[in-house]
Amino acid sequence: MPNSGSRHVLDNKWSAVSGLGRQAVEAFLRLGYATRVLGLTLMNSNVSARRPRLVVREVYFSGVLSLVIILVSGLFVGMVLGLQGYQTLKVYGAESSLGVLVAFSLLRELGPVITALLFASRAGSAVTAEIGLMKATEQLRAMEMMAVDPIARVVAPRFWAGVISTPLLTAMFTAMGIYGGYLVGVILLGVDQGSFWSQMQSAVDFREDVVNGLLKSIAFGIAISWIAVFEGYDAPPTAEGVSGATTRTVVTSALTILFLDYILTSLMFRGF
Numbered sequence: 001m002p003n004s005g006s007r008h009v010l011d012n013k014w015s016a017v018s019g020l021g022r023q024a025v026e027a028f029l030r031l032g033y034a035t036r037v038l039g040l041t042l043m044n045s046n047v048s049a050r051r052p053r054l055v056v057r058e059v060y061f062s063g064v065l066s067l068v069i070i071l072v073s074g075l076f077v078g079m080v081l082g083l084q085g086y087q088t089l090k091v092y093g094a095e096s097s098l099g100v101l102v103a104f105s106l107l108r109e110l111g112p113v114i115t116a117l118l119f120a121s122r123a124g125s126a127v128t129a130e131i132g133l134m135k136a137t138e139q140l141r142a143m144e145m146m147a148v149d150p151i152a153r154v155v156a157p158r159f160w161a162g163v164i165s166t167p168l169l170t171a172m173f174t175a176m177g178i179y180g181g182y183l184v185g186v187i188l189l190g191v192d193q194g195s196f197w198s199q200m201q202s203a204v205d206f207r208e209d210v211v212n213g214l215l216k217s218i219a220f221g222i223a224i225s226w227i228a229v230f231e232g233y234d235a236p237p238t239a240e241g242v243s244g245a246t247t248r249t250v251v252t253s254a255l256t257i258l259f260l261d262y263i264l265t266s267l268m269f270r271g272f
Helices: 004-043 046-050 052-062 064-091 095-136 139-145 150-188 193-203 206-234 239-269
Strands: none
Touching: 004 150, 004 206, 046 052, 046 150, 052 064, 052 095, 052 150, 064 095, 064 150, 095 139, 095 150, 095 193, 095 206, 095 239, 139 150, 150 193, 150 206, 206 239
């Protein structure tokens, strides 16, 4: 018969396995609840369509107020790309291709991904905290008592505002990044201006580069908005619960963005 020490080790192993199984079940149930919230949001979006001012107001708070950090970040990312790209291309005598390198990097990857990460950190966390505080102060319950659906009145406008804002911010980030690469490459380092723009225009394909980057930004916007509104709607009605939901929004959004970026990039390289 096994002694008490071996039984203790066996019990610890089983408790660890049961703990993992419990966490997996809770994650699966939570994903199902999040999917249900998304379905209810889409079904109750008619209020946002009838009252577009609700969405416009949230676009201002989520998108317009994020514009400064997006533009400044895009400028510096483009300047770093111009500097690093010039040093790399100089080794091969291809400094004139700097515009192509900057445009490809921003349109295909850096523009959608960095914009989504910044948007999740600034606007996604704010949406989660706002909805979580409304729940903690029982404003959502008060809406239900007055026969006002909180998903239609609170969740849906914020969801669609995030979906609309993310592609627009991505386009602005990319444009500012290209301008930053132009400043460093042409103005500071002396790359020929005609070669910079002409090679960029001839190399960039509208469908393969611009449209694919736009599709990525739309997917990221849907994911960020879904996570943000769900975490706020599901947050425990306490200060600690709202704080934890805000942290989960940023972390989950970042991991989801990177995962989706890999999936979408692999599909696009296969001609999707």
